Amino acid sequence: MSARMLLVELRRSTAIPIAIIIISFGVTNFYILELTDQTGLWQPQWAMLAGLQRVTLIVLWPAALAAGAWQARRDRRSGMTELVGTTSRPTWSRSLPAAFAVGICAGLAYLVVTAAGAVAVSTPYQHLGWTPIALVGALSLVAAAWLGLGVGRLLPSVYTPPVLAVASFILLLAPMELSKYRPLTGVWLLTPNMSSPLDELTTLAPAVTGGQAALFAGLALAGLAAAAVAKRRFALAALAPAGLGLVAGMVVVSAAPATGLQLDPAAAAEVCTTDDGPKVCVLRIHADALDSLTGPARQALERMAVLPTAPTVVREVVDDRPGPQPADEVWFASANHTPGEGWEAEGNALSVRVLAGGGTRPCGEVDYRERGLTAAWLWGAYPAPGPPLHGTEGAERLAEWERIKTLPAADQLRWFEGVRAKYLACPGGGTP
Template sequence: MSARILAVELRRSNGPLAGALVALAGFSGLYLLAATGQTALWDGQWAMLAGYQRIMLVVLWPLAVGAGGWHAGRDRAARTEELIGTTPRPRWRRVLPGSLVVAACLVAGYAAILAAGAGRVAARTSYVHAGWVPVALVGALSLAAAGLLGAGVARLVPSRYTPAALLLAGFAAVVLPPEALGWSGHGAALLLLPEFLDDMDEFTAVAGRVSAGQAVWFGALAVSGLALATVARRRWAWVAAVPAVAGLVVALAVLRPVAGSPLVPDARAGAEVCTHDGGPDVCVTRAHGKGLPALVEPARRALRSLSVLPDAPTSVHEVVRPGTQPAAQAWLSVGNFDPAQDTDEITARILAGAGTQFCPGSEHYRERAIVAAWLLRRYPAPGFEVPPGHEAAARDLAWRTLRALPADEQLQRIAAVRRAGLVCGDLTAALGGR
């Protein structure tokens, strides 16, 4: 197969248009979130971008199947099918170049989506790793398989309605299994879908076994689609299913041990990166290492405010998950730190609960906010404002009650809140009210 033949197919096929449609749909999926301030769903880390692309396959995969069917009906639409069929060249030599070009264009469109999001990700994180690459490659492979499968089915069932039917069938294939089994459920069968059903964050990664099993499945599906498109006689079409069946068996064997969830913790992303300038330690996760300079000044200001407490903490640490908190540390939960925040708000977030963790199932928002305001000598604390209503009135009453106490008693209660917060205790009782 010469480069000239591929170039001709590139010019006369609908491959470039199919790739452009995939890219446009992906761009819309990425940047329409910017209008609502939700780009944090994908721009925090490379693995999140690759994972969000896989989520978008719920739309892109059916488009690819339909595009493959559209391409396969090209000769029929131009009324040249019988004429081309009289040429002495084998069917596979006539069909293969165009099918490969369409698959390559679909992959190029998928790569363009990745390139469109890469700039924002590179600007937000300095944590670079290769774990996201297999996730992106499997997504591209699934699109190529979809295009080849669509082309194969359309050649087996030649009709002007086949591309539309393939588009609808593609949507059914990616939507109905999760609807039937539950979008929040897991299983080896659901891992055969091209799209992800789980939201990723900066501290999770896709298990390598999952990517391996999916690569086997989509690779086998691509081979079957290509075989279906190039088979000379319809009565031999069943042979094309052999690679898909074999790939399905192997993929299920690989995926079954990880059917509980495709995601695993990324320990390297959660590892600490700390200051080494002689001052109090300020540490962030590796995934947020680029934001460390923005955290240093407000974190040390928080430590100065906390220094009035007995056994005051001497360092600030960004933490991913609640756990056993050392008394010498002030903790900042990952969800409460954004380098773009006002520095006063970052300080207040650290001082919430007197520098203690936010515990699972906790409803001590009021107490944490009051303690932050007391330590800052500013009520309400920045970032803890609430609209007028019952909660605001209750918080105002609790604040006035605390401030009416003698200064020593106020300090004792704030210290009691810190002791309770370190062990996920009752902050309401520690502050002295219900």
């Protein structure tokens, strides 16, 4: 196979059309998310970009399969099968250049869409841990195109491409439907379209990516074999790489956590202030929001200085960080940060959020009334800065506040320490 044959096939096969379809669909998808204010689905984290693009494979896989199947019928469509059959050249010398052209274009087009989405990613956490997720997505699309070539060779009907497209779409819809009722586990994790959304702090376990890579490599080889063997009855041999890939994929994926997702330790690492004031730390993924937290967090620490065991550090923690929380630290839940937008409050209101529950994270059975009242108690006024409460909850909370303020100072402190101790001791630590 010479470079010249490849160039000819690039121009004369379905390679360019499938690339155009992949790119236009991928870019339209980003554009629609932009229109409907859903940019938070990929812009805050590189791994989210790679994960979101994998979801689009539910449409791109059928497209690549159909394009491959259409390509496989080319000789028959132009009435050339017999003429080509009389030439003394092996089958693969005709089918491989076209297969490589289609595969290269499908894989590259997927990566072009990644690049288009990457333009909008804005995060302080720069890393390359997300690239395997994107590369496996591209590999899966190559596998789809080659599988289509193989199926099209074995079933050279004019109806094969549309039937293949609709049937594969319905198959890929199954894990998506299932994921609405329970998290996907086991062999379901091998589907190309990831149905478990990633957030800023989670990433796909390497074992899942590895298992998918094994499966898609096997499927790609199977498709290529079915397209390139000399006689159609030899195509049974294609079952070998496909089966091998599936078995290897299942073995590798079984090493992953049950849901296939894991905390990205580097994204959750701490970035702290370096000046002389009290230390304030945020997660690395929120490093660009450290400055806006530092002032309010230090103000909160000042308010807490009246306590017998006054904390000296504010740490942003992932929501389910295992306890117990040391009494000399304030833990601030990362749920107070909206991806792509920043903290959910600023200034005094942010200080009050830090003070909620006496500087603890929501954990166990959360009672937001007592968390709000302890923040107000530390702040010294009710209502404390922040969004106002309306309705019966507002009235009841105010009544509770009046009652607490009538208690003797020692009892007030005892009530406060009771609430704080409950959250400090909370074990937390559910798996993400």
